[in-house]
Amino acid sequence: MSKQIIDLDNVVVKFAGDSGDGIQLTGTQLTNTTALLGEEVATFPDYPAEIRAPQGTVGGVSGFQLHFGKNIFTPGDKCDVLIALNPAAIMANINSIKWGGTIIADIDTFTEANLAKAGLTPEILQGVKQNYNLIESPISSMTKECLIETDLDVKTVIKSKNMFALGIVYKLFGFPLKYTEEFLEKKFKKKPELVEANKMVLQGGASYASAIQAIPSFRICTDSNLKGKYRNISGNVATAWGLLAAAEKANLPFFLGSYPITPATEILQEIAGRKDLGAKSFQAEDEIGGIVTSIGAAFAGNFAATSTSGPGLALKSEAIGLAVITELPLVIVDVQRGGPSTGLPTKTEQSDLFQALSGRNGESPVPVIAASSPSNCFDYAYKASKIAIEHMTPVLLLTDSYLANGTEPWKIVAMKDMDVITPKTVSRETEEYMPYMRDENFVRSWAVPGMKGYEHRIGGLEKMDVTGTVSYVPANHERMTMLRDSKIKKIVNDIPEQTVEGVKDADVLVIGWGSTYGHITTAVTELIAEGKKVAHAHFNYIYPLPQNTEDILKKYKKIVVCELNLGQFANYLRMNFPQYEYRQFNKVMGLPFAVADLKESINEIMEG
Amino acid sequence: MAENKYTAKDFKSGQEVRWCPGCGDFSVLAAVQKAFSELNHEKEDYAVISGIGCSSRFPYYMNNYGFHGIHGRAAVLASGVKVANPKLSVWQITGDGDALAIGGNHFIHEVRRNVDVNVLLFNNQIYGLTKGQYSPTSKFGQVTKTSPYGTIETPFNPGQLTIGAGGKFFARTIDVNVKESVEIFKFADGHKGTSIIEILQNCVIFNNGAHSKITDKEERENNQLWVEHGKPMIFGKEKNKGIVLDGYKLKVVTIGENGITEKDLLVHDMTEEDPTIHNALVNMKLPDFPVVFGVIRAIPDKSYDQMIVEQIESVQANSPVKCMDDLFNSGSTWVVE
Numbered sequence: 001m002s003k004q005i006i007d008l009d010n011v012v013v014k015f016a017g018d019s020g021d022g023i024q025l026t027g028t029q030l031t032n033t034t035a036l037l038g039e040e041v042a043t044f045p046d047y048p049a050e051i052r053a054p055q056g057t058v059g060g061v062s063g064f065q066l067h068f069g070k071n072i073f074t075p076g077d078k079c080d081v082l083i084a085l086n087p088a089a090i091m092a093n094i095n096s097i098k099w100g101g102t103i104i105a106d107i108d109t110f111t112e113a114n115l116a117k118a119g120l121t122p123e124i125l126q127g128v129k130q131n132y133n134l135i136e137s138p139i140s141s142m143t144k145e146c147l148i149e150t151d152l153d154v155k156t157v158i159k160s161k162n163m164f165a166l167g168i169v170y171k172l173f174g175f176p177l178k179y180t181e182e183f184l185e186k187k188f189k190k191k192p193e194l195v196e197a198n199k200m201v202l203q204g205g206a207s208y209a210s211a212i213q214a215i216p217s218f219r220i221c222t223d224s225n226l227k228g229k230y231r232n233i234s235g236n237v238a239t240a241w242g243l244l245a246a247a248e249k250a251n252l253p254f255f256l257g258s259y260p261i262t263p264a265t266e267i268l269q270e271i272a273g274r275k276d277l278g279a280k281s282f283q284a285e286d287e288i289g290g291i292v293t294s295i296g297a298a299f300a301g302n303f304a305a306t307s308t309s310g311p312g313l314a315l316k317s318e319a320i321g322l323a324v325i326t327e328l329p330l331v332i333v334d335v336q337r338g339g340p341s342t343g344l345p346t347k348t349e350q351s352d353l354f355q356a357l358s359g360r361n362g363e364s365p366v367p368v369i370a371a372s373s374p375s376n377c378f379d380y381a382y383k384a385s386k387i388a389i390e391h392m393t394p395v396l397l398l399t400d401s402y403l404a405n406g407t408e409p410w411k412i413v414a415m416k417d418m419d420v421i422t423p424k425t426v427s428r429e430t431e432e433y434m435p436y437m438r439d440e441n442f443v444r445s446w447a448v449p450g451m452k453g454y455e456h457r458i459g460g461l462e463k464m465d466v467t468g469t470v471s472y473v474p475a476n477h478e479r480m481t482m483l484r485d486s487k488i489k490k491i492v493n494d495i496p497e498q499t500v501e502g503v504k505d506a507d508v509l510v511i512g513w514g515s516t517y518g519h520i521t522t523a524v525t526e527l528i529a530e531g532k533k534v535a536h537a538h539f540n541y542i543y544p545l546p547q548n549t550e551d552i553l554k555k556y557k558k559i560v561v562c563e564l565n566l567g568q569f570a571n572y573l574r575m576n577f578p579q580y581e582y583r584q585f586n587k588v589m590g591l592p593f594a595v596a597d598l599k600e601s602i603n604e605i606m607e608g
Numbered sequence: 609m610a611e612n613k614y615t616a617k618d619f620k621s622g623q624e625v626r627w628c629p630g631c632g633d634f635s636v637l638a639a640v641q642k643a644f645s646e647l648n649h650e651k652e653d654y655a656v657i658s659g660i661g662c663s664s665r666f667p668y669y670m671n672n673y674g675f676h677g678i679h680g681r682a683a684v685l686a687s688g689v690k691v692a693n694p695k696l697s698v699w700q701i702t703g704d705g706d707a708l709a710i711g712g713n714h715f716i717h718e719v720r721r722n723v724d725v726n727v728l729l730f731n732n733q734i735y736g737l738t739k740g741q742y743s744p745t746s747k748f749g750q751v752t753k754t755s756p757y758g759t760i761e762t763p764f765n766p767g768q769l770t771i772g773a774g775g776k777f778f779a780r781t782i783d784v785n786v787k788e789s790v791e792i793f794k795f796a797d798g799h800k801g802t803s804i805i806e807i808l809q810n811c812v813i814f815n816n817g818a819h820s821k822i823t824d825k826e827e828r829e830n831n832q833l834w835v836e837h838g839k840p841m842i843f844g845k846e847k848n849k850g851i852v853l854d855g856y857k858l859k860v861v862t863i864g865e866n867g868i869t870e871k872d873l874l875v876h877d878m879t880e881e882d883p884t885i886h887n888a889l890v891n892m893k894l895p896d897f898p899v900v901f902g903v904i905r906a907i908p909d910k911s912y913d914q915m916i917v918e919q920i921e922s923v924q925a926n927s928p929v930k931c932m933d934d935l936f937n938s939g940s941t942w943v944v945e
Binding site for chain 1: 621623650651652653654655657658660667668670671672673674675676677678681684685686687688689690691692693695696713714717916919920923924927929930931932933935936937939940941942943
């Protein structure tokens with residue numbers, strides 16, 4: 001999941017449990033403490049119409065939501081943290097928690113009977129665990145543990161578990177317990193044993209939170225356009241589905257030739273399981289076999305792809321050149337990992353950029369596209385496929401370990417809404433077909449074995465312009481080299497303009513590409529909130545670069561390129577736009593950026 | 609379909625053939641063109657796929673769909689074509705270097721998978737296109753540009769390699785034996801699975817006469833055993849030599865000597881799954897034995913491309929997922945109002 005540190009200026013917390021659990025009192029206590037600490041706060045208590053609704057049912061759930069921080073005008077749409085004192089509390093609030101939000105649940109109440117009453121099936125629970133930061137806390141039993149030395153009856157003990165939950169929340173946000181302790185002293189003035197008991201439980205909750213190092217999980221920025229149907233998806237599955245969707249849209253059979261390699265293997269596994277969609281997967285004897293079977297399949301009229309990671313991409317280099325010179329559609333997915341050589345197979349890095357751009361013999365231009373979130377792996381795999389099919393070229397799609405294994409909610413699309421993909425299949429109306437005749441985009445037509453009257457030969461030797469016969473003519477080689485180059489450059493017309501987020505008159509432009517989107521966005525957003533004039537351009541289209549790239553670069557006094565390598569994209573920009581100065585922030589630890597480090601570095605650059 | 613819809617000429621491309629004068633490849637090209645014209649495929653359904661080497665220029669000289677690949681990758685290129693469209697008649701052109709050195713890994717796996725591809729393995733025991741280095745089939749001790757003091761490598765026997773990899777089909781022919789080659793090619797086309805056809809081919813420039821002991825006009829009848837399914841293994845100028853099984857080994861005998869009659873000879877069974885005799889046959893070497901030719905092994909079995917189609921059909925019949933929209937909405941989903 002693309003996670004970010006919760007914004008402590010703006011938090012929504014909700015307590016929920018059975019009507020008798022003291023939810024409203026607990027919520028009020030948190031509200032008071034927050035207000036006393038000088039925060040703005042808005043609250044929204046919601047409880048069942050029945051005074052004593054059936055215990056443990058969804059209908060019987062009582063809730064109290066509060067939103068605190070700066071510039072608070074509403075109780076908040078969805079909560080960052082849900083304290084659920086029973087399974088029904090989760091079911092009742094499943095749609096009012098932010099993606100990736102934290103749920104602190106009293107796991108002691110998760111009995112078979114309670115789960116059944118709430119309708120919380122193992123499948124739903126699994127989904128909750130996938131999509132949220134579920135902290136399973138033994139709240140009931142630990143409350144009892146706190147009060148084991150007292151003479152209080154069981155019912156009274158259990159009733160105080162709301163204080164345990166409140167203690168957790170206080171610790172979570174670093175709030176003091178004293179305001180609630182003072183309240184308890186007043187409320188139970190005449191029952192000192194209850195004052196002590198509740199204080200012990202409150203303290204117990206705080207200690208527990210401290211012991212388990214409970215931290216609020218992170219939420220993703222999906223403020224707009226939230227409505228819709230969702231499912232959880234990983235980067236690798238999203239990539240596989242993007243390829244399959246493109247094949248369906250283009251009405252072409254799909255073929256994947258591949259060889260298992262971490263962290264790309266799930267793409268092959270997913271496709272292998274999609275025989276229901278007619279997809280053919282071929283687990284080759286090696287990486288070269290993976291791509292070359294795909295090239296054969298592309299020649300035979302399938303939409304073909306191959307999936308790999310850095311070491312495998314190195315092995316595929318020669319074959320990518322074959323796809324370049326034969327001008328066949330092919331998508332090569334490189335799920336990057338730490339290198340060189342075997343490197344860090346399970347860790348993330350963005351260090352295959354140069355290999356993707358130019359790791360081949362000869363003048364061998366290949367479009368390079370990078371996904372930037374687990375779920376948009378779908379979109380960029382689809383787009384890479386569309387470009388490959390419509391421009392008759394191999395296309396390299398870069399993801400990485402962080403995206404591939406990360407999961408996040410994906411708003412389900414409908415195939416009817418996906419962009420049309422038009423294969424360059426030779427038209428029956430064409431009077432004369434020659435394999436290297438080109439259209440206005442320098443794209444040749446695709447005639448596949450089985451089509452009568454279009455029999456022709458292609459191959460790795462240089463081809464004569466138009467006719468496609470083998471040619472060693474010097475001027476022809478130069479012309480064909482230019483044509484292949486121009487063909488790829490023309491793709492710029494089919495990719496969207498680069499967008500910039502952040503402050504309009506920013507001093508500093510932060511540039512990133514690929515999987516670092518979430519972290520850079522968070523860092524930039526936080527810097528802007530701190531009053532810094534920062535903007536962020538995040539590149540998905542690497543080659544060709546969007547048409548307006550230079551228009552963006554020239555607007556800013558300072559440019560800093562942040563990437564998980566030693567500066568490959570920065571150097572690529574230097575090569576393309578040498579008139580600008582590029583500062584760098586790099587990390588090669590096999591880990592994603594940390595937001596704090598990014599902020600610090602950007603701050604230094606702003607000041608320096 | 610009417611017989612001989614095409615003539616060999618229909619499969620000749622206009623491209624100038626650039627093999628050396630006298631190259632064995634010319635005869636093979638003629639044999640393939642003749643075989644194609646006699647088979648029952650539409651011209652557009654042939655795909656000729658090659659790797660790198662002299663023989664791999666082959667597709668350019670044919671007038672059907674063709675793909676000249678990269679070094680060593682003919683097997684995977686051809687496999688991709690066939691799996692992507694099993695209706696095609698796919699022919700792989702490869703040499704001893706392309707198939708057994710740089711492409712050796714692909715070769716054994718292609719054979720193991722039994723993809724329905726007809727593989728013409730041009731074996732001239734030398735690297736021709738790079739001008740005379742030893743290959744994985746060069747004879748032990750052979751002097752070449754990269755083995756000036758003689759090779760110290762044991763050569764591969766393609767037949768043994770094929771059978772060892774679990775191959776279901778192996779045949780052997782000679783470049784100049786066009787008539788026999790045409791029949792073998794046609795038979796291989798009908799065999800569903802990987803058909804390995806080793807063609808002893810003469811490189812006139814860098815390894816002239818590599819097979820001359822076998823092909824020599826005077827001696828060839830004594831040095832070649834052409835096997836036919838269901839027929840006794842007889843050879844020799846006088847048609848009086850034969851092969852018998854003597855204990856665990858093959859043995860050359862003379863009919864009429866020591867009480868040997870035709871009935872004592874081994875009768876060829878290309879469909880026997882036990883590879884023992886087939887392996888012994890492909891290993892026969894001069895001067896103690898003749899060299900075996902013809903279809904040595906042909907075991908009917910399911911091909912990879914056929915099985916993948918069957919698997920797809922079976923999964924599709926039972927899966928509720930019929931299209932991408934079904935897939936997107938399958939499993940665990942939720943709605944945000």
